Amino acid sequence: MERYDAVVIGAGNGGLTAAATLAKKGVNVLLLERHNIPGGCATSFCRGRFEFEVALHQLSGLGTPEKPGLLRMELDKLGVMENLEFVELSDLYHVATPKGFRITLKTDRSENIAMLQEKFPHEKDAIDRYFDLMASYANDMIGAFIFRDPEPSREKYPYLYKYALRNSKEILDEYFSDPLLKAILSVYWGYLGVPPTRLAFAYLAMIFFQYMEFKPYHIKGGSQALSNAILNKFISDGGTARFSCGAKKIVVKNGRVKSVVTDNNDEIITEYVVSNASQVTTYTQLIDPEYVPESVSVEIKGRNLSTSAFTMFIGFDCEPEELGITESTNFLMDSTDISDAILDRMQNLNIQDELMVLSCYDIADADFSPPGTCQANVVTLKYGEPWLRIPPRQYHDVKFRCAESMLKRVEQIYPDAKKHIEEIEVGTPLTHMRYLGHPFGAIYGYEMLTKDSLFFQPGPYSPIQGLFLAGGWAGDNGFEPTLRSGISAAKSIIRRLGVK
Amino acid sequence: MRKGIWQEFDGYQDIVEEIKVSRKLGGTIAPAMINAEEYIRQLHPDRLELCVNGIIEETPSTKTLRFVSKDNYLPPFLAGQYIALYLEVGGIRTSRPYSISSPPNQTGYYDITVKRVEQGLVSNYLLDHVNRGDDLVSSGPQGNFYFNPIIHKSTKICIAGGSGITPFMSMIREIVDCGLDRTVHLFYGNKTDEDVIFHEELTNIAKRFDNITYLPVIEDPTDDYSGACGFVTSNLIRELLGDIEDKSFFICGPQGLYEFCLPELEEMGIARRKVRQEMYGAPLNIWEYPGWPEAVNKDDIFSVKLRDGRQLEARAAEPLMVTLEKNNVVVPSLCRSGECSMCRVKILSGKVFQPAAVPVRKSDKQFGYVHSCVSYPIEDLEILI
CATH class of the missing domain: 2.40.30.10 (Translation factors)
Structure with missing residues (x-):
């Protein structure tokens, strides 16, 4: 029987960084991945002369070499930066409505305030106060949690205590009356998966602050470049990776991890496992039910699954300017409604006035598509469950129908788009179910309702000794959190192994 | 830091209540585990x-x-x-x-x-x-060579060569069986009139349905053959159809068909986005491709070393994947034409030749991954699967 110090299940962001962090410390690691390529969500695929980015829109937490963010520091330590090239995005996002309203938010705070005040003069003071609030909240958060204040208190961090658990819409309603302004300032809910009515202000404030402070980034070669770079480091540090071979079982004995059985029925003896599979899969499929602690089952039962997504990948046979695309990140906004009605739209098997984000990486990275071409990744959020009610033989029709409606929305803003399409591919919630293996194709793990977010997340630990969790199901979602989650899972193992 | 300062945050108690209730009643997770996998299996x-x-x-x-x-x-x-x-x-x-x-x-x-x-x-x-x-x-059904109602025109010009007729048979049969509102003009090239597959069925369909036209084109016809001869040329297409605006082009057949027809379509001024091309296996004469190193003979033998220590012999003109299969090394495969990327392997040392048009991810290129079904050894190799 083979024997490893640790087995990492899944080569998504969290699995990759966990494996690489362990291997770098000389830990003997086996990385298992069902697919033939590393990355999970962080991947790309080719159609014709285009390579389409699957998941990454704006990488957070990087910062500059002079003023590094947490993610840059971690990737630096991991030793993968030399193989990667990052491009700073100059804008936060552009918002476009079919009625012709356009605004571009920059990464500079005062520029944003000025821009918003010019477009919304009747909200002038509120805009000032709102940006102050976001900054004050972020400062409190950093003081208490990033710098780990040993004696935090309400007096020291009033904004944190008051606002962390409140929903974003309430705050926006308190500050503003203009529905368009509120909708513009809350578009990032799409990156987190729950509408402003359900989204903790902590998230909305921090995502805004983070992107302004440390800037959003694009990776040359897309997120696959990052996945490949981390895997490459892992292999050169002596790690063993097995692709097209998932894990079938985590064998538990006396409350401890004993071994992992692979899809090929090889049993690998190990004391430590990092599972980058979903927490749900880990406890309901990989571990026999009699070994799953009651507390875990109760916790899982109470959680909600995040939304999935409907995505169109389009390759155009012209430059972005010819289509009128001038920014990397474009929110196409048909409705300014930020109420719970959004949740109803996300359940529907059609596309009407949903918020969409159109990312065009070619704006920041001229090499992203071949010369004379460009591509767009257009996403709207859709729950996966309704898609399971489509009779399989009607699936293609529903998929094409939704894609057609989505394209119509794109054409409202960029009228020539359809004429220039050379390649198009559509991903539905079922595509995510298929490739990620997540229940209902949930792209953000557990839904980031306040009750399932921040302080209430499962985290990397398990009551089963030797088992750790990494990825978007253990904590926050998105690239930065999942990449960092693997590192923290690995560090826990390193401490237990007593490796220097 | 004290543990759990958030317990003092405004609204904390409400959330604790909410968690209690959801654990009792169950969130949306429970039904998710039922049948989703079975459903996916029905599609893929x-x-x-x-x-x-x-x-x-x-x-x-x-x-x-x-x-x-x-x-x-x-x-x-x-x-x-x-x-x-x-x-x-x-x-x-x-x-x-x-x-x-x-x-x-x-x-x-x-x-x-x-x-x-x-x-x-x-x-x-x-x-x-x-x-x-x-x-x-x-495998389950795969591939990207299909009519996409989002972008394709309802009139399709289909060019087939030899056994490249098969996807078009599926398309044409569907159109006539289901009465779809689509028109197909099929040009079907073959070496001899004996090679034409589905000739009778296609002739009959074209006779019965106004929206299907069928033109066999024979390169090397027998004496009593009276139809179109030679290749599918731009003149032939123009002659038959006149107007080529607002039509989508589909082409499927052996390498020679693409080498001849794609330039013809280009000469007609048809934009690349209007032409859909099916893949058709690995090139048979790779040593004649532009960029093939002069110093390498097609029958040269190189060694391929695997991570487990095994050493295989590989012929330059044979795709790396074939060498692996002959030695019982299993690599996942689907399209065997360089597109699907299932057979990607990492070249640790040595060089392979891959035709320029093979779609390999940029970062795969950076880290030495190739699609082994269309990669030909031109040096001794060490590879990682």
Whole structure:
């Protein structure tokens, strides 16, 4: 029987960084991945002369070499930066409505305030106060949690205590009356998966602050470049990776991890496992039910699954300017409604006035598509469950129908788009179910309702000794959190192994 | 830091209540575990267990194999898609992609139509050794060569060569069976009139349906042949159709067809976005490709070292994947034409030759990954699978 110090299940962001962090410390690691390529969500695929980015829109937490963010520091330590090239995005996002309203938010705070005040003069003071609030909240958060204040208190961090658990819409309603302004300032809910009515202000404030402070980034070669770079480091540090071979079982004995059985029925003896599979899969499929602690089952039962997504990948046979695309990140906004009605739209098997984000990486990275071409990744959020009610033989029709409606929305803003399409591919919630293996194709793990977010997340630990969790199901979602989650899972193992 | 300062945050108690209630009543998670996997299998099964239900002799060199599913379920597909057959021939475990020639509305069986290839390991096996009642394993339906209503025009000009007719048969049969509002102008090139597959059926369909036209084009016709001769040229297309605006082009056939027809379409001023091209296996004459190193002879032998210490012998003109298969090293495969990326392997040292047009991810190139089905060793190699 083979024997490893640790087995990492899944080569998504969290699995990759966990494996690489362990291997770098000389830990003997086996990385298992069902697919033939590393990355999970962080991947790309080719159609014709285009390579389409699957998941990454704006990488957070990087910062500059002079003023590094947490993610840059971690990737630096991991030793993968030399193989990667990052491009700073100059804008936060552009918002476009079919009625012709356009605004571009920059990464500079005062520029944003000025821009918003010019477009919304009747909200002038509120805009000032709102940006102050976001900054004050972020400062409190950093003081208490990033710098780990040993004696935090309400007096020291009033904004944190008051606002962390409140929903974003309430705050926006308190500050503003203009529905368009509120909708513009809350578009990032799409990156987190729950509408402003359900989204903790902590998230909305921090995502805004983070992107302004440390800037959003694009990776040359897309997120696959990052996945490949981390895997490459892992292999050169002596790690063993097995692709097209998932894990079938985590064998538990006396409350401890004993071994992992692979899809090929090889049993690998190990004391430590990092599972980058979903927490749900880990406890309901990989571990026999009699070994799953009651507390875990109760916790899982109470959680909600995040939304999935409907995505169109389009390759155009012209430059972005010819289509009128001038920014990397474009929110196409048909409705300014930020109420719970959004949740109803996300359940529907059609596309009407949903918020969409159109990312065009070619704006920041001229090499992203071949010369004379460009591509767009257009996403709207859709729950996966309704898609399971489509009779399989009607699936293609529903998929094409939704894609057609989505394209119509794109054409409202960029009228020539359809004429220039050379390649198009559509991903539905079922595509995510298929490739990620997540229940209902949930792209953000557990839904980031306040009750399932921040302080209430499962985290990397398990009551089963030797088992750790990494990825978007253990904590926050998105690239930065999942990449960092693997590192923290690995560090826990390193401490237990007593490796220097 | 004290543990759990958030317990003092405004609203904390409400959330604790909410968690309590949701644990009691259950969140949305419980039903998610039911049947989702089974559902996905109905759309995208990894493997299909098939049984040969009938064999139809189409031409002296071509047969149609009719497959039914052993569990009575065949997943839906889009006309033009293919399945990869997984089989063992002469002790070699390998695969081959075949377009489905039956229409998607035929849910009882899949047809594939196989033409004999000289020295073709799998085609000869399928034609000579597979009988009614035999079992075979395939992938689920795959591929991107289909009519996409979002971008394609309802009038399609289809250019087929030899066995490249198979995806078009599926498309045309669907259109006439289901009465779809689409028009197809089919140009079908073959070496001799004897090679033409489905000639009778196509002739009859074209006679009965105004929205289907069919023009066989024979390169090397017999004396009593009276139809169009030569190749599918831009003149021929223009002559027959006149106006070529607002039409989508689909092309499928052997390498020679693309080499001849694509420049013809370009000469007609047809934008690349209007032309959809099916892949058709690995190049047969790779040493004649632009960029092939002069110093390497097609029969040169190189060594391929695997991570487990095994050392294989590889011929320059043979795709790396074939060498691996001959040595019982299994690499996942589907399209065997360089597109699907299933067979990517990492080259640790040494060089392979890959045709320039093979779509390999940028970062895969950076880290030495190649698609082994269209990679040819031109130096001694060390590879990681």
